Amino acid sequence: MKTKQSGSLRPFLILWSTQSLSTMGSSMTAFALVLWSYQAHGSALTTALLSVCSYAPYVAMSIFAGALSDRWDKKRTMLVCDTFAALCTLVVLGLAEADVLELGHLYLVNALSGLMNTVQQPAADVAVTLLTPREHFQRAGGLRSLSYSLNNMLSPVLAAGLYAFAGLRGVILFDLATFCVAFLSLLLLIRLPQSPGQNQSEPVLQSARTGLNYLRRERGVLDIILFLAAINLTASMFNAALPALALTRPWGGETALGLVQSASGTAMLAGSLVVSLLPAPKSRVRTICNCLLLAMSTENFCLALGKDLPVWCAGAALGWVGIPVMNANLDALLRDRVPVELQGRVYAARNTLQFFTIPVGYLLGGFLTDRVFEPLAARMEPGSLWDRLFGLGKGSGTAGLFLVLGFLGVLTCLIFRRDRHIWNLEEQP
Numbered sequence: 001m002k003t004k005q006s007g008s009l010r011p012f013l014i015l016w017s018t019q020s021l022s023t024m025g026s027s028m029t030a031f032a033l034v035l036w037s038y039q040a041h042g043s044a045l046t047t048a049l050l051s052v053c054s055y056a057p058y059v060a061m062s063i064f065a066g067a068l069s070d071r072w073d074k075k076r077t078m079l080v081c082d083t084f085a086a087l088c089t090l091v092v093l094g095l096a097e098a099d100v101l102e103l104g105h106l107y108l109v110n111a112l113s114g115l116m117n118t119v120q121q122p123a124a125d126v127a128v129t130l131l132t133p134r135e136h137f138q139r140a141g142g143l144r145s146l147s148y149s150l151n152n153m154l155s156p157v158l159a160a161g162l163y164a165f166a167g168l169r170g171v172i173l174f175d176l177a178t179f180c181v182a183f184l185s186l187l188l189l190i191r192l193p194q195s196p197g198q199n200q201s202e203p204v205l206q207s208a209r210t211g212l213n214y215l216r217r218e219r220g221v222l223d224i225i226l227f228l229a230a231i232n233l234t235a236s237m238f239n240a241a242l243p244a245l246a247l248t249r250p251w252g253g254e255t256a257l258g259l260v261q262s263a264s265g266t267a268m269l270a271g272s273l274v275v276s277l278l279p280a281p282k283s284r285v286r287t288i289c290n291c292l293l294l295a296m297s298t299e300n301f302c303l304a305l306g307k308d309l310p311v312w313c314a315g316a317a318l319g320w321v322g323i324p325v326m327n328a329n330l331d332a333l334l335r336d337r338v339p340v341e342l343q344g345r346v347y348a349a350r351n352t353l354q355f356f357t358i359p360v361g362y363l364l365g366g367f368l369t370d371r372v373f374e375p376l377a378a379r380m381e382p383g384s385l386w387d388r389l390f391g392l393g394k395g396s397g398t399a400g401l402f403l404v405l406g407f408l409g410v411l412t413c414l415i416f417r418r419d420r421h422i423w424n425l426e427e428q429p
Contacts (some may be wrong), residue, residue: 011131015131018186021181022181025179029175050364050365052359055362059355062206066349070424074192086183093169111333131190140331141327142324147271153264156261211346211350214346219331221337224422229357233392234361234412242260249395264320266317268320271324282331288326288329289413291326292322292413296406300406302314373397374394374397376397
């Protein structure tokens, strides 16, 4: 069976809108738990471990889960995985209501949810391909970036407001309500065609090797995945350190953290709207490289050297406005390049290679913040170069780390921009 070549976007729109709503509910719960963790323990590393526990099983098992996803019914797989994630959220609610919730519980729940996501994500990616006419690939990518942008913009603000008004219980109940909407819509309103390779009997290890072998043959696809892996290392170090910076600077706090993330989401919303309406660019590879260079050369430096909240928000906006454009073009490039009957296995191999740097980055970001840069800043004297650049006091060490991340991100973009295999992706597949 081939991907739909023409037709209505209605099935995709139903799937996209309801799954996006559910994702927002999950993001609100994650944001509330990060606030709870940092306020309870005051450690960037402790908070970063929440994300490490989510990503580690996802990265470790993705390559095998993709092989299973290719042979299983996509709709049934998504329904089962989403239900399991909702049950994990219910467990957190029960522990919180009994006043026995501990970080260890959250680490375990996040690990189990991440494990389910290893199967759910490739199934969802193939479902989008099956439901989307080929001529609408870029528009579908733009709409997915749009929902991601809205999520980044609204979930911190909504989570903070709901958390203040109704506590963790209110946030989790909203999350469960959005899950019900997405579950019932997928169950009753979406009919997924059977994908090529479904119900095939190829052994799991052989299926996993199929995805890796494709990447070995297609060096351009492999190298652009490694490019994103290097960017993810810097970005996850940034994410691990951000609460330690935003919650401790004199002009920071919970509201400041929410506003910075909302500024990122607002910028992504603008970028998503633009890419959803524009025609395909002449060079998708050039667009991807330029957008990533813009992201790496702005936000890190603004947060490192900025001395007030407006500068932080401006940096966040500049850093994220091009990301939806990058994502949509990367999504269209891969969907057009990778045969649909291989996408589950190839995307699973991609997930392992592209995202293995995220847990590493979270651990590095938390460790460098708590054990290297903050102790280093505490030894600095008033009037020193460090004081003039970053100030003194808690959070100034994290600002120094952000300056290093800025240079690391720019260097990564310049190195991969010279990769000829990536530029060869411009050729007709």
